[in-house]
Amino acid sequence: MNHIYQYGVFSALMQGFSSDGATVSNVLSRCNHGLGTVCGLNGEIVIVDGEAYHFTPDNQIHRLTPTDHLPMIVATDFQPTLTKSLETLRMDTLQKALHPFFPTNQNNFIAVRVDATFKKIVYRIGGPQICPREPLLELAKRQVVKTYDNVAGTLFGFYSPPYTNGICVAGFHLHFLSTDRQAGGHVLEFEAEDVELKAAVNTHVHLELPASEEFNQELMQPDLAKDLHLAE
Amino acid sequence: MNHIYQYGVFSALMQGFSSDGATVSNVLSRCNHGLGTVCGLNGEIVIVDGEAYHFTPDNQIHRLTPTDHLPMIVATDFQPTLTKSLETLRMDTLQKALHPFFPTNQNNFIAVRVDATFKKIVYRIGGPQICPREPLLELAKRQVVKTYDNVAGTLFGFYSPPYTNGICVAGFHLHFLSTDRQAGGHVLEFEAEDVELKAAVNTHVHLELPASEEFNQELMQPDLAKDLHLAE
Structure with a gap:
């Protein structure tokens, strides 16, 4: 319960690796919540309540489908152990709202779900690559950023501790799905009302790496990981 | 087969965390080879052919025993997929000797076993902590370094790719066990003859993190990871 299953590493996305991948059926057989991307980095994935959605930059x-491949996916069998009702919540108050997990579990992974009315939400949909192995930072230059007001929806994602950068994205990494399943992407900023906040500490991580020629084409450099937040 | 099971992260050792841990019985139920350390960082652990040995700085x-706890252990159910007989092998020729895993699997983990006569082997036995949470770099200042000539034995350990630093030790990390089970520790340098080299690529890593108060006492800093090789 509350194990993390991850296929791929974020350092590989930075260097434009985006083929291979876990199948959706394999992920959903073990997980009910998660986030990730698709081959060719064409958009964003969010899994909420066992349903996997894909948002592309062209709306x-x-x-x-069960046979789709995900070159990068971080998912979990989410069973919240912390539940709070809050009047308001913002990206910059999220860490404080997750008391006592912060600082009590600051070196652990934490899965986070937020159900709310979003007075404002800003998110991006990245990609696609226009050539093989186009680095994520290049894609970021032409990412689509959207802002919605007063939309009901769900955020799901993870807090990953700083020492995991390179394999994971350190800090909070959240994806959005609107209640009407018509909008979603990688969250940059939000202001929420009537909030139901749920979270669980993750102490077990199951990581699967591609062993393909493409994955091993060039040595992945850890220094790139510090730029992950610019792109992700 | 050839999955890695890791308890703890090297960033935590750097900051002196060394309590809790996986039990030996739990590790040996799934793994036949590995390396690690014990509570209080009092020496080095090596697991070879399903037997776990502990070397302390005082020889x-x-x-x-099955109920001993290991605050840091990296182990695997080792089934080599590459086997080579070599006349000679040194620390600085190991990567080349592992062709075709380098560069074909340079972004994967690689488990490595070397059985040989060691014309020369230099290894260290670190610890113990003299106060709670004494950082690994402090222990390194008083580590015991030993040199043996003409000793038969086994090296076991892992290559971890650069992007894993912080969770793992990037590069080669090998522990030594003499054939007579009287000597062993963390390998710094070796010159081997009559070598049997065995290796396997690891694409699955199962990581377990402590969730204790001590593990979460201070936020672990990724910058410390770059010093891991000084200490480890």
Whole structure:
């Protein structure tokens, strides 16, 4: 319960690796919540309540099929152990709201779900790569940023401690899914009302790495990881 | 097969965390080879052929018991997929000798075993902590370094890719066990003859983190990871 299953590493995305991947059926057989991306880095994935959604930069939204491949996915069998009702919540108050997990579990992973009315939410949809192995920072230059007001929806994602950078994205990494399943992406900023905050500490991480020629084409450099937040 | 099971992270050792831990019985139920340390960082652990040995800086050697706890252990169910007989091998020729795993699997983990006569082997036995949470770099200042000539034995350990630093020790990390089970420790340098080299690529890593108050006492800083090789 509350194990993390991760396929791929964020350092590989930085260097443009985006083929291979875990199948959706494999992920959903073990996990009910998660986030990730698809081959060619064409958009963002969010899994909420066992349903996997894919958002592309050109505003298409669809459910993933069991045979789709995900070159990067971080998912969990989410069973919250902390639940709070809050009047308001913002990106910059989230860490404080997760008391006592902070600082009591600051060196652990923490899975976070927020159900709320979003007075304002800003998110991005990245990609796609326009050539093989186009680095994530290049994609970031043409990312689509969207802002919605007064939309009901769910955020799901993870806090990853600083020492995990390179394999993970250190800090909070959240994806959005609107209640009407018409909007979603990688969260940059939010102001929420009527909030239900749920969270769980994750002490077990199961990491699977590609062993392909493409994954091993060039040695992945850890120094790139510090730029992850610029792109992600 | 050839999955890695890791308890703890090297960033935590750097900051002197060394309590809690996986039990030896739990590790040996899934793994036949590995390396690690004990509570209080009092020496080095090596697991070879399903037997776990503990070497202390004051020259004591003993088999671990099933109920012993290991605050840091990296182990695997080792089934080599690459085997080579070599006339000679040194620390600085190991990577080349592991062709074709380098560069074909340079971004994967690689488990390595070397059985040989060691014309020369230099290894260290670190610890123990003299106060709670004494950092690994402090222990390194008083580490015991030993040099043996013409000793038969086994090296076991892992290559971890650079992007894993902080959770793992990037590069090669090998522990030594003499054939007579009287000597062993963390390998710094070696010159081997009549070498049997065995290796396997590891694409699955199962990581377990402590959730204790001590583990979470201070936020672990990734910058410390760059010093891991000084201490380890």
